Amino acid sequence: MAGESDRKKYRRIATDLRDAIRAGTYPAGSRLPGENALAAQYGVSRATARQALAQLAQWGLTTARQGSGNYVRDFRPLIRDAIKRLGNGTWPAGQSVWDAETEGRSLTVDQIEVGETADVPDRIRRILALSGGEKAVKRSRRFSVDGKAVLVSTSWLPASIAAGTAIAERDTGPGGTYARLADLGHRPVRFREDLRSRMPDEGEVERLALTPGMPVQDLIRTAVDADSTVVEVNEMTADALAYVFRYEWDA
Amino acid sequence: MAGESDRKKYRRIATDLRDAIRAGTYPAGSRLPGENALAAQYGVSRATARQALAQLAQWGLTTARQGSGNYVRDFRPLIRDAIKRLGNGTWPAGQSVWDAETEGRSLTVDQIEVGETADVPDRIRRILALSGGEKAVKRSRRFSVDGKAVLVSTSWLPASIAAGTAIAERDTGPGGTYARLADLGHRPVRFREDLRSRMPDEGEVERLALTPGMPVQDLIRTAVDADSTVVEVNEMTADALAYVFRYEWDA
């Protein structure tokens, strides 16, 4: 399987380890041989062994823990089905392309932050059509699955609509933000989601406990009401390896 | 702006260069100081200067060209609007979050491959509900924008439906594959798209001319007809930085 340009020593070591991982020699969560062990085993300098382990991490196969070792990653992605509504049996049993599990996994929410603020990023200001110092209601949360942070979500709504309502409270009540918007005469009737993958900045690496070198998925949802007023912009950043984003629609 | 853990020398150099890029000192396409120049300038070893440049590449800001230098990346993403249909003015002028351009850019297609084959990956077999040696029609293409490869698309259809039809030809005729499926009594009525971001393998790095360390976006579209038969599976792999994926729907 490894017929690549394995003239390079570090690539040879990396592909050896990769194949061993695939073969099950190192199951998910297990520890690989250390830098010194590999250097001795292959008769190379520690820097070269290190480079091989870095390659594995960059492939998304392992994650390095200082003072401990390199460990085989384990993560089956969650499926986020944006356009749900249909429980009918339109889809055959074929299932998804990727292994994925939603059930039997514990979801927790923390780093909740709710409040009115004038500190709104320009890209959000533009979409919400907010003028200079105009305020917005900001709702920020972090989601974790089985203890691993997977998604940070920040929602923005015009203060002219949401200020002083349940939307500006921690608990928005039954039905959540969208139900409250409907109560206020601003029921969302149309949604747009823009997805983009990119490399994270340092704050995101920390907040999502990302393996260095692995991407994040950005998702920006925009909701408009019947008057074509943008009533919410929700900016999400997800651990790209933790999620599959699904969209379904009729022709 | 750079109040991070800049105790590390390579981080200090990397953030310096990053800020200079942001400030416009090094515009898109321009060349950064080389490894030796940086080593001399900062009084560090070449390995450390190298590590700093590697950090910039990993942030997606630059790209290294052997024998030449490190260059500032330039790429505004394309928008792929999956669920089009509506030209109506539902959306206010607010526009997209990301800079994006579709107009005035030249789109080219190459590496076209069309034919009937029994060599179908298992994950595709499962979705198409193909039995053991059953064949499929495969249509593969690569898309480039302004000379830069951005997307590889491979479409699979059951041979029992598509073999011997225009779908198995290079030119599928007016309306394309879906129009032909409709002619054959298998008009797609429902679509599903699963998106996932991941790190590319070596073949993809080459085929999409990717900067090492940057992610790709996987997209798998499944189309079913009125009888809930899966009539097409289209697997796309895109340069993640080249694309924004957009979905719009009514509540």
Add this chain to the structure above:
DNA sequence: TAGTGGTCTAGACCACGAA
């Protein structure tokens, strides 16, 4: 405290690109 990964030095040789 012992072992791990993280950073860094000061050299070396090679492959590649542009002049």
Add this chain to the structure above:
DNA sequence: TCGTGGTCTAGACCACTAA
């Protein structure tokens, strides 16, 4: 040909983790 980035060595010290 010459400068560039790519690979590699053989050391060193530090920060962190686990026992």
